[in-house]
Amino acid sequence: MNDHQEPVDLLIPRAKTFNSSAGRHVFFVHNSSIFDIPEENIAPINFEDIFQGEALNADDFSVETALNTSPQSISLNVSSSCNLACSYCYASRGNFDGAQKKLMSAEVAYAAIDRLLETANPAAPITVGFMGGEPFVNRKLIRQCVNYSALEASKRSLDIRFSVTTNGTLLEECDLELIRNNRFAITVSVDGGSALQEKMRPGASLGFDTSLVSIKARLKPLLANPGLAKIAARATVTRNNLDLSQIAEDILELGFTEFGLSPLRNSKSPDGLSNVDWLTYLNGLKEISRKELSRALIGKSIRLTNFAVALKQIHRGFRSPYPCGAGGGYFSIASNGDWYTCHRAIGDEKFKVGDSRGPQSGPRERFLVDKHVNAQTDCTSCWAKYLCSGGCHQEVAQRTIASCDFVRDWLEFCLSSYIELIDAKPVFFRSLSQ
Amino acid sequence: MNNIKPKLVPRNMTAFSSSIPVEASGNPASSRLESGVGNCFPGLEVDLRNLERRFFPFLTVDFLVDRPVIKIVGADVARASVPEFGLTPNEISIYQSIADYARVELFWEIDIIRADFGQYGPEIDLRKMPIGDELNPDFPASAWTAIRLLRQGQDIEIVIRAPHQITALLKGKRVGYFDPDGALAEMFEPGELGQSLCSPWTHDFRDCGCFYWASNHPDIAQPPTEKSPPLADWNQPVNWLRSTREQDTLPLPASASESPRAIEMGYFEINERWEALNFVLGGRETNKQQSVDNKPGTPYATKKEFLNALRYAAGVELAVMHEYLAAAYSLVSPSSVTGNQELKDDVSAAFAEIMRIAIGEMRHLRAVNTVLRGVTPAGQFVPALQVASSVPTSTSSVTRRIVPRAATLEALDYFIEVEKAAAYIDNMYNNILATLQVDGTEDQCQAIATIMAEGRDHFQAFQDVREWLARHPESDVLRSKIVADPSVPLQQELDATYYSILELLYAGYSAEILQGSSSINSARTLMVLQSGLQGKAEALAAAGFLVAFNRIDDPRFKPLSV
Numbered sequence: 003m004n005d006h007q008e009p010v011d012l013l014i015p016r017a018k019t020f021n022s023s024a025g026r027h028v029f030f031v032h033n034s035s036i037f038d039i040p041e042e043n044i045a046p047i048n049f050e051d052i053f054q055g056e057a058l059n060a061d062d063f064s065v066e067t068a069l070n071t072s073p074q075s076i077s078l079n080v081s082s083s084c085n086l087a088c089s090y091c092y093a094s095r096g097n098f099d100g101a102q103k104k105l106m107s108a109e110v111a112y113a114a115i116d117r118l119l120e121t122a123n124p125a126a127p128i129t130v131g132f133m134g135g136e137p138f139v140n141r142k143l144i145r146q147c148v149n150y151s152a153l154e155a156s157k158r159s160l161d162i163r164f165s166v167t168t169n170g171t172l173l174e175e176c177d178l179e180l181i182r183n184n185r186f187a188i189t190v191s192v193d194g195g196s197a198l199q200e201k202m203r204p205g206a207s208l209g210f211d212t213s214l215v216s217i218k219a220r221l222k223p224l225l226a227n228p229g230l231a232k233i234a235a236r237a238t239v240t241r242n243n244l245d246l247s248q249i250a251e252d253i254l255e256l257g258f259t260e261f262g263l264s265p266l267r268n269s270k271s272p273d274g275l276s277n278v279d280w281l282t283y284l285n286g287l288k289e290i291s292r293k294e295l296s297r298a299l300i301g302k303s304i305r306l307t308n309f310a311v312a313l314k315q316i317h318r319g320f321r322s323p324y325p326c327g328a329g330g331g332y333f334s335i336a337s338n339g340d341w342y343t344c345h346r347a348i349g350d351e352k353f354k355v356g357d358s359r360g361p362q363s364g365p366r367e368r369f370l371v372d373k374h375v376n377a378q379t380d381c382t383s384c385w386a387k388y389l390c391s392g393g394c395h396q397e398v399a400q401r402t403i404a405s406c407d408f409v410r411d412w413l414e415f416c417l418s419s420y421i422e423l424i425d426a427k428p429v430f431f432r433s434l435s436q
Numbered sequence: 437m438n439n440i441k442p443k444l445v446p447r448n449m450t451a452f453s454s455s456i457p458v459e460a461s462g463n464p465a466s467s468r469l470e471s472g473v474g475n476c477f478p479g480l481e482v483d484l485r486n487l488e489r490r491f492f493p494f495l496t497v498d499f500l501v502d503r504p505v506i507k508i509v510g511a512d513v514a515r516a517s518v519p520e521f522g523l524t525p526n527e528i529s530i531y532q533s534i535a536d537y538a539r540v541e542l543f544w545e546i547d548i549i550r551a552d553f554g555q556y557g558p559e560i561d562l563r564k565m566p567i568g569d570e571l572n573p574d575f576p577a578s579a580w581t582a583i584r585l586l587r588q589g590q591d592i593e594i595v596i597r598a599p600h601q602i603t604a605l606l607k608g609k610r611v612g613y614f615d616p617d618g619a620l621a622e623m624f625e626p627g628e629l630g631q632s633l634c635s636p637w638t639h640d641f642r643d644c645g646c647f648y649w650a651s652n653h654p655d656i657a658q659p660p661t662e663k664s665p666p667l668a669d670w671n672q673p674v675n676w677l678r679s680t681r682e683q684d685t686l687p688l689p690a691s692a693s694e695s696p697r698a699i700e701m702g703y704f705e706i707n708e709r710w711e712a713l714n715f716v717l718g719g720r721e722t723n724k725q726q727s728v729d730n731k732p733g734t735p736y737a738t739k740k741e742f743l744n745a746l747r748y749a750a751g752v753e754l755a756v757m758h759e760y761l762a763a764a765y766s767l768v769s770p771s772s773v774t775g776n777q778e779l780k781d782d783v784s785a786a787f788a789e790i791m792r793i794a795i796g797e798m799r800h801l802r803a804v805n806t807v808l809r810g811v812t813p814a815g816q817f818v819p820a821l822q823v824a825s826s827v828p829t830s831t832s833s834v835t836r837r838i839v840p841r842a843a844t845l846e847a848l849d850y851f852i853e854v855e856k857a858a859a860y861i862d863n864m865y866n867n868i869l870a871t872l873q874v875d876g877t878e879d880q881c882q883a884i885a886t887i888m889a890e891g892r893d894h895f896q897a898f899q900d901v902r903e904w905l906a907r908h909p910e911s912d913v914l915r916s917k918i919v920a921d922p923s924v925p926l927q928q929e930l931d932a933t934y935y936s937i938l939e940l941l942y943a944g945y946s947a948e949i950l951q952g953s954s955s956i957n958s959a960r961t962l963m964v965l966q967s968g969l970q971g972k973a974e975a976l977a978a979a980g981f982l983v984a985f986n987r988i989d990d991p992r993f994k995p996l997s998v
Binding site: 042045047 | 450
């Protein structure tokens with residue numbers, strides 16, 4: 003097995019210093035710990051030496067740890083089509099360039115759920131997600147899967163949750179009831195204001211009312227009464243519109259209380275952000291975040307999930323050699339029952355790790371060895387490598403110095419915002435400290 | 437690598453938990469003023485009078501304790517001579533003279549201070565100040581208090597007198613004790629603020645008794661012995677601070693010495709021999725290593741078992757509370773005792789102690805319900821207010837029925853048994869604690885640990901109560917021993933009041949902490965009102981009956997079947 007334990011190259015940075023309104027601080031790469039550097043330190047500090055002699059990469063960086071993680075979440079590609087035709091879609095409206103033509107059957111879905119429930123760690127929550135295409139094209143299967151999972155989970159006393167990503171244009175009252183009555187995390191994919199939405203999401207021509215007015219009307223009862231569900235919006239940001247503040251404003255106007263932004267990085271789409279766009283994107287993101295930070299400083303919530311999650315992870319000292327759970331705790335099941343490392347990899351043989359029998363250790367291990375951040379040559383010398391972990395596996399090819407600079411600058415901004423927030427409103431983090 | 441260790445202050449959770457291999461330079465946090473014991477016990481960290489010693493520019497003074505005299509013990513001539521301060525050569529020569537005399541331990545004194553002393557006028561003549569405890573509204577309480585009345589920057593004139601009786605006048609402004617950053621001003625020397633404090637191991641240990649830091653030591657204790665059980669003579673308390681400490685020689689009983697101080701270690705002796713002072717465990721001195729039998733509990737196998745155990749625990753708290761109320765009110769009212777002060781004192785103390793314990797059980801009931809709420813799946817919590825009909829004993833698998841009984845010695849032995857630290861109740865809580873240590877929150881664990889610790893205190897308290905009551909014939913101590921017929925009106929009133937309290941508690945526990953508080957407060961009020969439980973219980977007991985509650989058939993409160 004490839005061993006990613008202890009890097010010996012002295013070029014590997016061990017610490018990153020940064021400033022905040024409260025002074026100077028240091029962030030240690032290997033354990034994401036943060037310390038203040040009081041002004042009374044007169045002599046220069048050699049941060050490279052401070053943790054000398056201590057294993058820089060603890061067990062949580064080993065491939066084995068990821069390999070020994072039991073699958074806790076799956077997504078089921080319940081639909082292989084979509085009523086919209088967004089230009090930037092990674093899934094080609096759900097058929098993944100023809101790799102996923104059929105609808106998933108209930109038998110295939112149940113088998114995957116069984117497999118998940120059998121092997122999951124019973125002490126931790128388990129999530130069944132629904133992806134596509136537009137999942138609610140196949141609402142019958144969603145309902146069947148929720149009922150089946152809830153029943154089977156209750157037999158085993160497991161804590162089951164659900165997630166779904168939807169464009170929101172097909173939601174009906176019966177869907178809202180299902181979402182309310184179960185612990186759903188529902189993510190509604192929108193682009194921003196009406197003009198942008200219509201431009202990026204052709205669909206009306208296919209006979210659907212995809213207007214924001216319609217989406218807002220469909221979501222309103224759920225936002226007013228979410229029941230057990232948590233609702234957030236997500237927007238894919240393309241280089242055609244980098245006015246993030248406007249996008250944020252438009253999304254909040256729809257009634258959402260949380261939203262996330264993802265910059266488009268897709269080789270197939272001309273709308274993806276290019277090197278010249280990243281600085282604009284960063285500045286936009288910071289501008290929204292500063293507003294959210296001032297909300298947090300007076301005790302309100304942070305609505306931008308990218309920012310809120312980053313702050314909380316910084317507080318906990320989060321670090322990981324992988325950017326997400328793909329291949330570790332998370333898998334996505336194609337309509338034919340094959341297991342892939344994630345929902346974006348459907349149909350791509352390189353990311354297939356199992357068939358109806360579930361994930362197989364051989365391909366899974368190859369994937370985890372290959373994707374470990376210490377195996378990414380351009381990541382090893384980066385101080386942010388255990389925070390960013392190289393970014394989405396599907397977007398590695400689009401990684402450039404400019405996009406990495408964006409990630410580093412953004413994280414540095416989050417680090418200094420963290421200091422400001424915990425100084426002024428430690429209560430924001432209290433629930434995490436226990 | 438630098439020789440100077442960098443100082444880094446942890447910020448986030450991993451920083452706090454990481455074993456950063458650097459030593460911080462400078463003083464540890466525990467040495468900072470805000471960490472000091474003086475925050476809890478003012479006066480133990482710094483002696484503020486040491487600030488006033490520097491009240492006048494370039495001078496250091498001392499206040500005499502018994503006389504209103506301010507001695508000038510030092511003058512900083514070098515600083516006084518700095519041209520920026522603008523002192524005249526004459527003034528500088530006075531400072532020089534003060535310094536010269538002080539070097540040979542002869543001191544100038546301050547006779548008169550002229551400044552705005554508010555209600556005391558523009559001038560205080562120290563020579564006219566009253567001495568000792570004599571009160572005079574025209575003067576502050578002491579010379580030191582007078583100085584403390586001065587505000588920073590205020591103009592002061594002092595008339596000072598040399599050892600050879602010539603006088604001189606100095607003018608200046610009241611010195612600032614802190615620099616602009618809030619740190620002590622430069623003139624103070626290291627240790628100066630603490631210099632007049634006593635060491636806890638010397639004077640304080642001898643002079644400060646009873647719970648005052650740092651000398652909350654026992655006054656008396658049973659002497660150490662190897663014999664088990666100890667010989668009768670070795671059960672008498674002895675002076676803990678005694679100077680004579682031969683092994684195997686029975687020390688003098690504490691009661692034998694008229695003047696304890698005469699046989700206690702002296703100030704200096706404590707400094708030298710403090711290690712000879714014994715630890716006291718269970719009332720007896722010991723110098724041997726102790727091991728605590730800390731058997732870990734066994735977590736309950738299923739959630740259902742765990743929830744049942746908590747319900748039963750609540751029922752046990754309620755049940756023993758019933759028994760303790762019956763016992764407490766069975767004692768004669770102290771106001772009815774005439775002529776026998778010892779009896780009066782003993783029943784007063786016994787009633788107060790048993791009631792304290794009964795109230796303790798009520799708090800435990802609340803705590804168990806709070807834990808139960810926390811571990812019950814959302815929306816399914818039902819308050820645990822069903823009384824247990826039998827409670828555990830120290831013999832596992834043997835339980836005893838709850839019976840209201842008067843505070844006879846036999847009944848007190850029962851109570852001691854119930855509260856005994858090793859008894860099954862503790863064992864039950866031990867298992868509850870073990871379960872929470874796996875699945876519960878820190879708060880829940882603390883709540884249960886507190887119940888367990890208080891059980892041990894109750895055990896001791898009942899032993900004391902037994903000792904007090906055993907001094908008197910039972911007929912002098914008790915007023916009621918029989919349970920009233922349910923048809924007795926006073927009994928019916930008591931039962932009705934108790935039922936109302938349970939209903940209020942049920943409503944209070946059912947609601948969340950904040951929303952439930954008004955019901956719980958109402959329940960408390962109903963417990964202590966004369967027209968409430970307290971009054972009804974007293975009336976029933978005065979009529980010659982035990983305070984006992986009849987079975988309630990409401991499913992919320994009916995006895996728990998084990």
